[in-house]
Amino acid sequence: MPASTIDRSRSGSSSSGSPSDISRREWLVGAGAGAAALMLEGREAEAQPASNRTVVFSNTTVLNQDAVQNNVALAVQGDRIAAIGPTDQILQAYPQADVYDGRGKALVPGLINCHAHLGQTLARGFNEDFGFPNNYRLAVQPTSLLSREEATLMAVVGALEAIRTGSTTVVENVSGTGRTAAALAETGLRWVFAESATDREGGSPMSPEVLAKGEAPRFSAKMRDEGLQRINELFTAWHGKEGGRISVFPAAGLAENSSPELLAAVGAFAEKHDLGYTIHLSQSRAEVAYMRRHHGVSPVGFLARHNFLGPRLFAAHCRYVDEADIALLGKSGTIVSHQAGMAANRGVIPPIPALREAGCPIANGTDNNTNDMFEVMRIALLTERIRRDDEFPGVQPQPEDMLADATLGGARAVRQEKAIGSIVVGKKADLLVLDTQRVHIVPAVRILSAWIHNGQPSDIESVMVDGRFVMRGRKILTVDEDRIIAEADKVGRRVWAEVQKASPIAVPRLLRPS
Ligand SMILES: [Zn+2]
Numbered sequence: 001m002p003a004s005t006i007d008r009s010r011s012g013s014s015s016s017g018s019p020s021d022i023s024r025r026e027w028l029v030g031a032g033a034g035a036a037a038l039m040l041e042g043r044e045a046e047a048q049p050a051s052n053r054t055v056v057f058s059n060t061t062v063l064n065q066d067a068v069q070n071n072v073a074l075a076v077q078g079d080r081i082a083a084i085g086p087t088d089q090i091l092q093a094y095p096q097a098d099v100y101d102g103r104g105k106a107l108v109p110g111l112i113n114c115h116a117h118l119g120q121t122l123a124r125g126f127n128e129d130f131g132f133p134n135n136y137r138l139a140v141q142p143t144s145l146l147s148r149e150e151a152t153l154m155a156v157v158g159a160l161e162a163i164r165t166g167s168t169t170v171v172e173n174v175s176g177t178g179r180t181a182a183a184l185a186e187t188g189l190r191w192v193f194a195e196s197a198t199d200r201e202g203g204s205p206m207s208p209e210v211l212a213k214g215e216a217p218r219f220s221a222k223m224r225d226e227g228l229q230r231i232n233e234l235f236t237a238w239h240g241k242e243g244g245r246i247s248v249f250p251a252a253g254l255a256e257n258s259s260p261e262l263l264a265a266v267g268a269f270a271e272k273h274d275l276g277y278t279i280h281l282s283q284s285r286a287e288v289a290y291m292r293r294h295h296g297v298s299p300v301g302f303l304a305r306h307n308f309l310g311p312r313l314f315a316a317h318c319r320y321v322d323e324a325d326i327a328l329l330g331k332s333g334t335i336v337s338h339q340a341g342m343a344a345n346r347g348v349i350p351p352i353p354a355l356r357e358a359g360c361p362i363a364n365g366t367d368n369n370t371n372d373m374f375e376v377m378r379i380a381l382l383t384e385r386i387r388r389d390d391e392f393p394g395v396q397p398q399p400e401d402m403l404a405d406a407t408l409g410g411a412r413a414v415r416q417e418k419a420i421g422s423i424v425v426g427k428k429a430d431l432l433v434l435d436t437q438r439v440h441i442v443p444a445v446r447i448l449s450a451w452i453h454n455g456q457p458s459d460i461e462s463v464m465v466d467g468r469f470v471m472r473g474r475k476i477l478t479v480d481e482d483r484i485i486a487e488a489d490k491v492g493r494r495v496w497a498e499v500q501k502a503s504p505i506a507v508p509r510l511l512r513p514s
Pocket of ligand 1: 115117280316367368
């Protein structure tokens with residue numbers, strides 16, 4: 001979904017204040033007045049600072065993309081994986097450790113979501129069923145009915161879902177991240193805030209009205225400057241914060257909303273600060289038609305013309321790309337963030353096999369509404385098998401390939417492959433504890449395959465980020481989940497009642513034989 005369409009809260013545009021203008025204290029106070037005091041300061045005692053703890057997972061299985069180590073222990077010291085070895089030796093070496101009984105469990109690298117719009121939890125049960133661009137004409141946009149605190153609440157709901165479904169790193173790709181940054185940081189996840197800028201004037205270019213008018217894009221230096229200023233301010237306020245757990249990347253919103261000048265500025269910012277950058281690319285037929293009409297070239301061709309492709313770029317989607325586009329993406333080393341679930345939802349399977357063959361590294365993301373990377377791995381596997389249409393189908397890709405995309409692929413996209421993405425001594429302790437003794441997984445001989453094909457996100461019983469449990473024994477430790485759910489449900493019901501009063505939602509059902 002275009003980032004530009006998702007952040008229109010009543011509180012006004014993000015350029016009206018500093019990106020870090022909601023501090024943690026203000027979030028607590030603001031939430032206390034509106035959406036209840038949702039963050040639990042007291043619980044930080046349970047999720048202690050990294051320097052103070054050593055955790056040993058005993059008698060367990062360590063599962064990586066290309067190797068399984070059975071009957072080992074893993075020690076976490078501070079924010080790092082300190083040792084992997086025989087349980088008795090590890091326990092001897094770390095006698096003071098908090099011991100986590102790893103019998104019947106497997107440790108899995110934390111999943112990396114390279115493309116999320118967390119606040120879109122508000123549109124669950126609506127946005128999934130009307131294509132892209134969403135063709136349902138609502139008289140009132142749901143996000144316009146949210147207060148600033150409520151919009152933040154919806155983003156936190158998405159973050160909680162991300163934790164429960166196995167993500168340890170999330171790329172939040174919106175404009176105005178400053179409004180939610182403190183609350184998101186509080187959840188304990190590793191974040192990349194990909195702050196999005198656009199400089200095309202007018203409404204969404206993909207709306208039927210704008211497409212019908214056929215007007216050429218007009219770009220605004222003012223919008224561009226404001227967007228770049230937001231990126232710079234967010235970067236100054238948050239990049240490297242929380243012990244390096246937070247990063248800030250620049251993003252151009254969408255190909256059709258970007259001038260060559262904006263693309264150049266985003267690329268230059270990333271280069272200057274040694275960052276990655278992102279954009280929505282070739283996500284709909286309408287986008288391709290628009291770009292061809294007004295720029296005489298495909299969206300990928302437009303980015304190539306303006307030197308935006310390359311190994312720092314992870315481009316979201318790439319669903320409607322032709323052979324020439326695929327060659328350009330592959331040759332440039334552009335990383336493709338594949339949102340398999342949302343693509344399937346929109347009725348399309350991107351040409352991932354051809355993109356791989358051309359040389360594009362593949363990462364994964366969720367996009368709107370859902371933040372469930374476990375489901376993305378499964379859908380990515382199934383849809384890629386269908387898309388390959390092999391003579392003897394059903395063999396490639398393998399679950400190990402999907403885990404590699406969702407972990408190492410993501411780590412590469414966020415330029416942290418040396419620190420995260422696999423369970424290796426010296427890397428950050430970003431990992432999941434999987435309960436393998438579940439009726440839909442046993443006998444867990446090839447655990448990863450059993451889990452991706454037959455498992456459930458609720459098989460994840462604990463999640464550690466940066467050496468700190470954010471969920472342990474299926475209990476979220478960083479924020480008050482029950483209150484957040486209750487409050488979000490209340491807010492969502494109010495908003496949708498108002499939206500449906502203005503425009504009732506009629507569902508276009510299939511004809512059924514009588
Ligand atoms: Zn998107």
